[in-house]
Amino acid sequence: MTLTERIKEKAYELGFDLVGVAPATRAPHADAYASWVDAGYAAAMGYMVRDVARRQDPCHVLPDARSVVVVGLSYFVANPPADLWDDPSRGRVARYAWGLDYHDVMTPRLRQLADFITRQARRDVQHRVYVDTGPVLERDFAVQAGLGFIGKNTCLINPTMGSYLFLGEILVGLELDFDEPAARPGVGGTRGRVGTCGACTRCLKVCPTRAFPAPYVLDGNRCISYLTIELKGSIPPDLRPLMGNWIFGCDECQAICPWPRRFAQPTRASFLRFDPNLAAPKLLDLMGLTDEQFRARFRGTPLWRAKRRGLLRNVAVALGNWGDPQAIPALRRALDDPEPLIREHAAWALAKLGPSAR
Numbered sequence: 472m473t474l475t476e477r478i479k480e481k482a483y484e485l486g487f488d489l490v491g492v493a494p495a496t497r498a499p500h501a502d503a504y505a506s507w508v509d510a511g512y513a514a515a516m517g518y519m520v521r522d523v524a525r526r527q528d529p530c531h532v533l534p535d536a537r538s539v540v541v542v543g544l545s546y547f548v549a550n551p552p553a554d555l556w557d558d559p560s561r562g563r564v565a566r567y568a569w570g571l572d573y574h575d576v577m578t579p580r581l582r583q584l585a586d587f588i589t590r591q592a593r594r595d596v597q598h599r600v601y602v603d604t605g606p607v608l609e610r611d612f613a614v615q616a617g618l619g620f621i622g623k624n625t626c627l628i629n630p631t632m633g634s635y636l637f638l639g640e641i642l643v644g645l646e647l648d649f650d651e652p653a654a655r656p657g658v659g660g661t662r663g664r665v666g667t668c669g670a671c672t673r674c675l676k677v678c679p680t681r682a683f684p685a686p687y688v689l690d691g692n693r694c695i696s697y698l699t700i701e702l703k704g705s706i707p708p709d710l711r712p713l714m715g716n717w718i719f720g721c722d723e724c725q726a727i728c729p730w731p732r733r734f735a736q737p738t739r740a741s742f743l744r745f746d747p748n749l750a751a752p753k754l755l756d757l758m759g760l761t762d763e764q765f766r767a768r769f770r771g772t773p774l775w776r777a778k779r780r781g782l783l784r785n786v787a788v789a790l791g792n793w794g795d796p797q798a799i800p801a802l803r804r805a806l807d808d809p810e811p812l813i814r815e816h817a818a819w820a821l822a823k824l825g826p827s828a829r
């Protein structure tokens with residue numbers, strides 16, 4: 472077995488579903504990324520604006536980098552019971568967040584893989600491990616490594632597994648055997664199967680906030696995932712009514728996509744499952760959460776990132792969109808919350824419920 476084959480075998484042994492190797496050269500979409508940032512589509516995600524040059528070329532991160540080992544792990548959990556998932560008195564949480572924080576699970580496994588590479592190479596190999604947090608255009612390298620193609624919804628789509636995939640990378644100072652990259656933008660090859668969006672535009676049409684100004688381009692300013700997770704301040708009032716009951720992330724553009732609908736493979740990761748208290752919690756229960764209760768319930772999960780102020784801001788919007796008078800007492804109590812952000816969104820929700828709710 473070659474070194475690359477041994478690395479791939481180890482990656483599968485560690486529980487990853489996909490693994491491939493790309494050359495550590497300038498990312499194919501480096502210029503498109505800079506244009507995306509220039510257009511303001513990174514919104515308030517300052518880290519994406521600051522690190523443009525580093526993201527364009529992995530050698531700016533690790534000068535000795537020669538290869539990028541890219542891994543994928545399915546996070547698909549079967550569709551939840553409709554009576555819970557379609558209940559507007561419950562919030563919706565994006566699938567990737569239905570359990571422990573994936574960074575905490577993926578990162579140690581990738582470090583184990585990096586240690587394996589060093590041992591197998593019998594010398595100290597320069598490397599960097601990233602799970603979504605580093606300055607790497609990971610989907611570009613995933614395509615180059617043969618893991619799939621980038622869909623019009625900007626997700627990496629694997630023709631045998633769909634798009635509910637966590638990605639991770641190791642930049643390595645070793646020249647490994649590279650996989651076949653995608654033949655052209657929007658088309659990829661994986662284990663003999665190719666994929667493409669073709670004439671489909673479902674994801675572009677289904678997006679509640681119209682966050683795709685063009686195919687393959689996502690305007691972060693309008694994306695519900697950005698609004699509910701990354702945005703720290705006030706949600707633009709014109710977008711609030713469009714957010715429905717999404718309170719942390721959004722899966723609309725993946726849920727409509729024929730590729731995951733047909734090919735998504737249930738996750739093998741035991742840290743993810745449908746628990747209504749995490750994936751579809753009752754909005755009224757959340758609106759009353761104290762700091763202490765928030766910490767006890769969400770520590771160690773991705774929702775921790777939103778903090779109480781962000782989550783309850785989102786919950787207030789969802790209660791306004793629910794439009795049921797049952798929400799009025801909880802929203803009125805929230806008008807006295809010590810956090811101004813929560814008070815502001817509770818007032819908006821009460822106004823949306825009508826003059827008698829104020």
Ligand code: SF4
Pocket residue numbers: 622623624625667668671672673674675724727728729730
């Ligand atoms: Fe491509 Fe259609 Fe999937 Fe969108 S919904 S990513 S256009 S296949």
